[in-house]
Amino acid sequence: MVKLKDDKKVTQIFQATVKLVARKGLSGITMGDISKEAGIATGTLYVYFKSKDELINALFAACRENSVQVSFKGYQPNRPFKLGFRQIWLNILRYKLQNFEETVFLEQCYHSPFITAATREKALQLAAPFYELMKRGQQEQLVKSVDSGLLLTFVMGTMNELIRQTHYSGIPLSRSRINTAFDLCWDALKA
Template identity: 40%
Template sequence: MKPKDEGKIAEIYAATLALVKEQGLAGITMSMIAKKAGFATGTVYIYFANKEELLVKLFDKCIDDYTNNYFAGYNPADPFKVAFHTIWMNMLRYSIEHFDEQVFIEQCFHSPFISDETRKETKDRLMPWRELIERGKKEKLIKQHDASWIMLFVRGGVKDLVKHCTYHQLKITTEFKEAMFEMCWDGIKD
């Protein structure tokens, strides 16, 4: 049996991400994905049995990339604000550089294609961030709200910031990033 071509899989994934951004998750078909990737529809079926399998595998890949990037350079032993800054900047950088993936993750997470078990596993991958938030609460550096609400507040702000800047083609400078971080910090600090 001939091994699967990882390059073709990457092209299928890229086509899927672009189509989801353009048309939404429900509006795409395997034939649309094939056409966008420049392949015959049968070629896509060599790699994925159906749309659901394709979406689940792409979701897993995107979540792996996303969570690995979340914690790049993160040291849980750093002072709280330094560690929080690292994660926040990683979140922002990844969301800017991988906007299509962010759109895809958001749509998939709330779709019937992703199981409750996968949703839980996704949340579990973010446990170091949750632990950091709990540490900040324990050290009385941030508000004493449930960690999930703090994480939602922070992540929501980053997502909306990136969406707004992307759709309005606004430049995100280093100074702007730091100013946005300080606004976020002001929103959670105790």
């Protein structure tokens, strides 16, 4: 009987926003830009999000969830640790490469006034599975028995930087370059 709120439209808005933030930065986008890019009227944005703030926060949360879900795709706990870790490492790398705009968006958000403490907190909780992964490696004595937060810092930090470099230098991430990068990472972690 009625036209109901459209999930597809939220996706459109999110995609438009991510694209624009990656291109022009968080400080360079307007609600007008977003609506134009999403192919809807400006007012319509406010049907789905009460304010620009809320839109950015919702998108931030969605991006975080997305990237976690993708990470563990195809991960089989019964297979050897290193293989599983590699799989996940590659999942993340592939996802971040293919969704570079999301990566940039997340990075931009971290120190922006848009992201509320609550949103930040929720993002942290999503990291739990990665901590589990590190612990398993340590139990199997394959990974250094140091603070797992520090290990993750290393894994994620280097990956992020790799993505950034790849994007800006223009050097394509060949299969061999990827392998080299993974080896560097593994050499760091391994017990």
